[in-house]
Amino acid sequence: MLRYALLFLLLALIAGLFGFDLISGMSYLFAKVMFFVFLVLFVVSLFFGRGSTANSAV
Numbered sequence: 116m117l118r119y120a121l122l123f124l125l126l127a128l129i130a131g132l133f134g135f136d137l138i139s140g141m142s143y144l145f146a147k148v149m150f151f152v153f154l155v156l157f158v159v160s161l162f163f164g165r166g167s168t169a170n171s172a173v
Contacts, residue, residue, distance in 0.1 A: 120149035 127142035 117150070117153045120146045120153060122146075123149065 123142045123146035127139045127146060130142060131139035
């Protein structure tokens with residue numbers, strides 16, 4: 116998901132360079148939304164990710 120956010124950010128930068136304002140704005144919005152979704156999922160996975168169990172140590 117972070118890869119898609121970076122891809123849309125790159126697309127927004129290139130579109131902005133060539134003057135396509137609508138495409139640039141929409142790509143930037145998608146990149147920003149995907150980045151924050153990735154960030155939330157990352158934080159949630161840190162808290163509720165795989166935990167070690169007492170029986171796993173051998």
